[in-house]
Structure formats: C-alpha cells, structure tokens
Amino acid sequence: MSLKQPVTQVRLTNIAVVRLKRKGKRFELACYKNKVVSWRQGNEKDLDDVLQTTSIFTNVSKGILAKTKDLKDAFKTEDIERIVLEILRKGELQVSERERQYQTENLSNEIARIVSEKCVDPNTNRPFSVGVIERAMKDTLHYAVLPNKTAKVQAQIVIKQLQEHMSISRAQMRLQLNLPSARAKAVKEQLKTHVNKWEQEEWEMDYVGTVLIDPGSFRVIDDVLRQETRGQGTFDVLSVAVVDDNDEQLT
Known part of the structure; x- marks a missing residue:
C-alpha cells in the first residue's frame, strides 16, 4: 500500500485535535469531541466515530495537510492506518482552557458520585452525599483529577486516601448463595472468614443463604463456590452497596 496523502487544504470545524510531534515536525488528527478519551479507554471501537477524516495534518485549524514524504520519514511506514492509530494512541489531545476546566469538573463530579454510591460511614451505615465527597x-x-484515568479507577484512589482522614468504608454487598445441600456445610466453613453476616438461611432441597460481604471478598467467594461445588453452587448479587435506607445521606 502506498501513501495517498492529499496536499490540498481541508477546513474543519467543531473538532478535537490530537497532536504528535515526530522528527521535528507536527502531525495532527481531526477528531470528534469527547470521542478520543472514550476510544483510549476502550469504550469506543469504531474509528469512523472518532475521526472526522483519516487525513493527517500539520495544522488542522488552517487545514494544512502533512506531506507524504514527511509522514514516511517520521513513521517509517507507508501504512496510513498504522500512522493514524499511532498518533491517536500517543498524541496529545488539544483542548481549550475553558473546555479543559469543564472536563475536569465533570470528571471530578463523576469520581465523587462513584465514591458516594460505594461508601458509607461505618459507624452509621449511612451514605455520604456527593457534595460531602467533593468537598473532602x-x-x-487537595486531589488533582487525572484526565488520562477513568472515574472508576480514580474513585478507588480517592477512597483509599479518604480512609486516612475520615471515617469511611466501602459499603457491603448482599449476596444470595444457592448451594447443593450436601456441600453447604463445607462451603460455609470455607466462607466463614469472608462473610461478615449471615442474614438468612433456608435448608430444603438445596441451601439458600443471604449474606453480607466486603466487596474485596467477591472473587474469593466466587472461587470457593466453583471449587467446592464443582460448578453446582451459584450466587446472585442482591445489592452492590447495602446502606441504611431509613436515614438521609450524610451532608
């Protein structure tokens, strides 16, 4: 495949620019706003929804296209798709100061919302409001939002840091265990250090138990059930975050 990079000017508006400097030259892609980060996080798969055009520019705002020779010298390939992907992966996303502030505020709010949903005051089992988490x-x-990391990843970081300064813990999960009666006692023995509370138990044809666990024990319980029951035991998640519903959020 040979390069077929046009040398005319192309005018584009309402775009996000991804810029990569290579061999002393600047190469830019014209992308749709809010799509680049989504693509880098793996949420967006279709490049047609990310790129406004597969053309590679030296200056998107002026519509100046990169020269074929410069592309080949800089990237050591004639494959346009490979060059585009490299710029998209490694390039710097150019945004205005106002847009950057807006994105940072939105990301910060999303982090606080996730923390609020996942955490409680361990003394009261009441959830914290998003406002309380944002102020904390x-x-x-003095948390600095990381634009290249997802809100979910940063929420985990924030939870760990908050635990050093205030009374906050992950809300417990509520599971329903469904076990063959013949293996129920053995499974319960294996799980006793991983279950915080056995809320309800029914022994009939099969064993059905409702339990509270710390989220960190989720994988352990899954492994124990599969190993001890040879795949016959199952569980259902009844609640990912058990909170005191009779009280308002801590504000």
Missing part, C-alpha cells in the same frame, strides 16, 4: 476531595485531599 478538594479541601482535605
């Missing part, structure tokens, strides 16, 4: 992130942690 700002005033206590």
Whole structure:
C-alpha cells in the first residue's frame, strides 16, 4: 500500500485535535469531541466515530495537510492506518482552557458520585452525599483529577486516601448463595472468614443463604463456590452497596 496523502487544504470545524510531534515536525488528527478519551479507554471501537477524516495534518485549524514524504520519514511506514492509530494512541489531545476546566469538573463530579454510591460511614451505615465527597476531595485531599484515568479507577484512589482522614468504608454487598445441600456445610466453613453476616438461611432441597460481604471478598467467594461445588453452587448479587435506607445521606 502506498501513501495517498492529499496536499490540498481541508477546513474543519467543531473538532478535537490530537497532536504528535515526530522528527521535528507536527502531525495532527481531526477528531470528534469527547470521542478520543472514550476510544483510549476502550469504550469506543469504531474509528469512523472518532475521526472526522483519516487525513493527517500539520495544522488542522488552517487545514494544512502533512506531506507524504514527511509522514514516511517520521513513521517509517507507508501504512496510513498504522500512522493514524499511532498518533491517536500517543498524541496529545488539544483542548481549550475553558473546555479543559469543564472536563475536569465533570470528571471530578463523576469520581465523587462513584465514591458516594460505594461508601458509607461505618459507624452509621449511612451514605455520604456527593457534595460531602467533593468537598473532602478538594479541601482535605487537595486531589488533582487525572484526565488520562477513568472515574472508576480514580474513585478507588480517592477512597483509599479518604480512609486516612475520615471515617469511611466501602459499603457491603448482599449476596444470595444457592448451594447443593450436601456441600453447604463445607462451603460455609470455607466462607466463614469472608462473610461478615449471615442474614438468612433456608435448608430444603438445596441451601439458600443471604449474606453480607466486603466487596474485596467477591472473587474469593466466587472461587470457593466453583471449587467446592464443582460448578453446582451459584450466587446472585442482591445489592452492590447495602446502606441504611431509613436515614438521609450524610451532608
């Protein structure tokens, strides 16, 4: 495949620019706003939904296209798709200061929302409001949002940091265990250090038990059930975050 990079000018508007410098030259892609980060996180798969055009520019705003020779010298390939993917992966996403601030605020709010949903005050089992978490992130942690990491990943970081400064813990999960009666006692013995509370138990044809666990024990319980029951035992997640529903959020 040979390069067929046009040398005319192309005018594009309302775009996000991804820029990569290579061999002393600047190469840019014209992308749709809000799609680049989604693609890098693996949420967006279709490049047609990310790129406004597969053309490679030296200056998107002026519509100046990169020269074929410069592309080949810089990337050591004639494969346009490979070059585009490399720029998209390694390039710097160019945004205005106002847009960057808006994205940072949105990401910060999303982090706080996830923490609020997953955590409680262990003394009362009441959830914290998003506002409380946001103030703690700002005033206590002085947390700097990382634009290249997802809200979910950063929420885990924030939870660990908050635990050093305030009474906060992950809300427990509620599971329903469904076990063959013949293996129920052995499974319960294996799980006793991983279950915080056995809320309800029924012994009939099969064993059905409702339990509270820490989220960190989820995989262990899954492994124990599969190994001890040879795949016959199952569980259902009844609640990913058990909170005291009779109280309002801590504000």
